[in-house]
Amino acid sequence: xxxxxxxxLKDIAKRWNGQxxxxxxxxxxxxxxxxxxxxxxxxxxxxxxxxxxxxxxxDEGTIxxxxxxxxxxxxxxxxxxxxxxxxxxxxxxxxxxxxxFGLKVRRVPKQKRQEKLHRALEITGLLGYENRKPGQLSGGxxxxxxxxxxxxxxxxxCLMDEPxxxxxxxxxxxxxxxxxxxxxxxxxxxxxxxxxxxxxxSMADTVVLMKxxxxxxxxxxxxxxxxxxxxxxxxxxxxxxxxxxxxxxLGGFGEDKTIGIRAENIxxxxxxxxxxxxxxxxxxxxxAETLIGLDHEGARGxxxxxxxxxxxxxGNEIDINFHDxxxxxxxxxxxxxxx
Amino acid sequence: MSAHANLxxxxxxxxxxxxxxPAAVLLTVFAFYPSIATLWSSLFSRHTRRNPSEFVGTENxxxxxxxxxxxxxxxxxxxxAGITIxxxxxxxxxxxxxxNSKISARGFVRTAYFTPTVLPMIAxxxxxxxxxxxxxxxxxxxxxxxxxxxxxxxGQPQTALWAIIIVxxxxxxxxxxxxYLAALQTIPVDLKEAADIEGTSRWTYTRRIVLPLLMPTTLxxxxxxxxNSVKLIDHLFILTKGGPSDASKLILYxxxxxxxxxxxxxxxxxxxxxxxxxxxxxAAVQFLYLDxxxxxx
Numbered sequence: 001x002x003x004x005x006x007x008x009l010k011d012i013a014k015r016w017n018g019q020x021x022x023x024x025x026x027x028x029x030x031x032x033x034x035x036x037x038x039x040x041x042x043x044x045x046x047x048x049x050x051x052x053x054x055x056x057x058x059d060e061g062t063i064x065x066x067x068x069x070x071x072x073x074x075x076x077x078x079x080x081x082x083x084x085x086x087x088x089x090x091x092x093x094x095x096x097x098x099x100x101f102g103l104k105v106r107r108v109p110k111q112k113r114q115e116k117l118h119r120a121l122e123i124t125g126l127l128g129y130e131n132r133k134p135g136q137l138s139g140g141x142x143x144x145x146x147x148x149x150x151x152x153x154x155x156x157x158c159l160m161d162e163p164x165x166x167x168x169x170x171x172x173x174x175x176x177x178x179x180x181x182x183x184x185x186x187x188x189x190x191x192x193x194x195x196x197x198x199x200x201x202s203m204a205d206t207v208v209l210m211k212x213x214x215x216x217x218x219x220x221x222x223x224x225x226x227x228x229x230x231x232x233x234x235x236x237x238x239x240x241x242x243x244x245x246x247x248x249x250l251g252g253f254g255e256d257k258t259i260g261i262r263a264e265n266i267x268x269x270x271x272x273x274x275x276x277x278x279x280x281x282x283x284x285x286x287x288a289e290t291l292i293g294l295d296h297e298g299a300r301g302x303x304x305x306x307x308x309x310x311x312x313x314x315g316n317e318i319d320i321n322f323h324d325x326x327x328x329x330x331x332x333x334x335x336x337x338x339x
Numbered sequence: 340m341s342a343h344a345n346l347x348x349x350x351x352x353x354x355x356x357x358x359x360x361p362a363a364v365l366l367t368v369f370a371f372y373p374s375i376a377t378l379w380s381s382l383f384s385r386h387t388r389r390n391p392s393e394f395v396g397t398e399n400x401x402x403x404x405x406x407x408x409x410x411x412x413x414x415x416x417x418x419x420a421g422i423t424i425x426x427x428x429x430x431x432x433x434x435x436x437x438x439n440s441k442i443s444a445r446g447f448v449r450t451a452y453f454t455p456t457v458l459p460m461i462a463x464x465x466x467x468x469x470x471x472x473x474x475x476x477x478x479x480x481x482x483x484x485x486x487x488x489x490x491x492x493x494g495q496p497q498t499a500l501w502a503i504i505i506v507x508x509x510x511x512x513x514x515x516x517x518x519y520l521a522a523l524q525t526i527p528v529d530l531k532e533a534a535d536i537e538g539t540s541r542w543t544y545t546r547r548i549v550l551p552l553l554m555p556t557t558l559x560x561x562x563x564x565x566x567n568s569v570k571l572i573d574h575l576f577i578l579t580k581g582g583p584s585d586a587s588k589l590i591l592y593x594x595x596x597x598x599x600x601x602x603x604x605x606x607x608x609x610x611x612x613x614x615x616x617x618x619x620x621x622a623a624v625q626f627l628y629l630d631x632x633x634x635x636x
Contacts, residue, residue: 055532076538088533092551101547102537153537 274319435519496586
C-alpha cells in the first residue's frame, strides 16, 4: 500500500430536489485497498459510489482520483470500471463480446483484445463460455462475466455496487472469497457497496458505515466491532449486534447514558448472583452454539450465546453477569464516551 | 399404464381441445373458409344471365397477367410499400428515441406524435384533402407566399401517389413509435451506464446496444407495415379514388373496384388469392430469416 490516496472525496454533497442524498462525505482511500461502503438501504452508499463513477454529479465538494480533479469529468475519463448490482450485461452479446465491449469502444487492436479477453476469462474461470449469451448462464456465471468485464481493461480502480445481492447464500460465500483474492492478486483498489455487514467485515480493509447520507464511522472491521463510535454503529455491526442497556438499570454510570455489551461477553449465572435478571424470549439453535434472546425493560437486543445445543424454555427467568471492561458507554446523544 | 393415469391423460386432452376450440372456430369461419372459398371462386367464370358460371381453371389469372392495369396497380403498390415501410419505421424510431430521452414536455410530445393514429382514417383523409386542395389548400397557401405556382397535388399523375404516401407515413409513424417507445422502456438504464463508463458514444450505444435490442419490435412493425401497405383503401376513397388515370390505384382499391364497381367477383377473387400468397411468402421470409438474427429477451 502506498501512502498517496487513490481516491479523495472532499465534503461531497448531493441532494435530490431538496431531499437528502448525501451530505459532507469526506474520505481518503489508499491505493490497493478494499473499502466497503456499508449501511442500511437509503443511507446514500450507492449515491456515493455513483458520484465517484461519474454517473451523477455532486452539488458540492471535490473528487480526486489518482491526484486528478475529476469532479465534473465524464464517467469514461475517470479510468475506472464498475460492476453493477444487476450486472448490466448486454443480453444480445455473447460473453466474449460483453467482456471486450469496452476495449472495442476504446479501439484496442484485435490481437491485444484477444489476449486481454483470454486472461480475464482465465482469471474468472469462464474459459469455454465465450460464445454463450448471458441468458444461457447461471446467476453466478453472469456475475463472473460482469467481473471479467470490469477487470479486462486493467483499470486500477474498480467500483462494485452490491455485486453479490442477486446470488444465493452459498454462492455468495465463495464469490466473496474470489473477489477478495482477485483484488489482492491484481493489486487494484476496490470500493464496494453493500448492505450486508458480513460481506463488508469479511472482505474490506476499511469499512465506511453510513446512515441517512452521513458517514457514521470509518475504520477497520475490528475498529467498528470493538470501538463503535455511536449507538447506531454498535447496533448495526456484528451478528448478533450489540445490546444496549439504559445506564439507570446498572448503577455507577450516571443517569442518561447508554451501555453497550456484546453477547459473547455475557455469562449466565445462578439466580441471585447476576447484575441483571431477564426473561428468555427465544432460543435459536445455530449449530455450534445457541443464541438465547432476553427481555429486560431497560434494555434492547440483549442476548447470550451458549455453546452447543442448550435451549432454554421461553418465559424462564435467568440472571446474567458481565465485566465492566467489556462495556461500551455512550452519552445521551448516542456518542461513544472514551473511557 | 394404470387406469387413473389414462383417465387423467384423456382429461388433459379434452381440456386442451376446449381451450383451442374458440380460436379454431373463429379462424375457420372468418379466415380459413373465406380463403378457400375465394380460391375456389377464382377458378370459375363470372356468372351472368346468359352465361352461367363454369369452371375455367387458371383463366382468370391469365386475364389478370395480360391486363396492363393490374401490372400498374402492382407497380404502384410495390412503390408505395417500398417508400412507406422504411420511411415510417425510420421516422418512428427517431421519434421514439427522442421522446424517450430526457426532454421537457415529454408527455406532450408523445401525445402529439400519437394523434394521427387516433384519428379515424376518413377524418384524417379529409384533413389532408384540405392541405392538398389546389388554390385553397394549406400547401398552396404557403407556396403562394413564396411565389410558387398552384399545384394540384392529388389531381396529376406525377404527384398523386406521393401525396398518398405522405399521408400514410404521417399516420403510421406515430403508431409505430408507440411500439418502439414501449420497447425502449424495457431496456434497463444500467446498460446505458455500463456503456457510459466504457466511454461509449451515444451513436455507438444506439447502434450496438439499442438497435439490436429493438430488433423484435422492428420485425413486428415491419410485418405490420407490410400488411398495412396492401390494406390501404379509405384514404383513396376520399383523396383520389385511385386516379388520375390509375396513378394512385393500390391493390385493395383495385379489388374493391373489380368486385363492387364492375361486379367481376372471379377476377377480384383471383387478385385476392395472389395477394394472400405474396403476403404469406413475405411474412414467412421475414419471420424465418430475420427471426434467426433477432435476440429475444
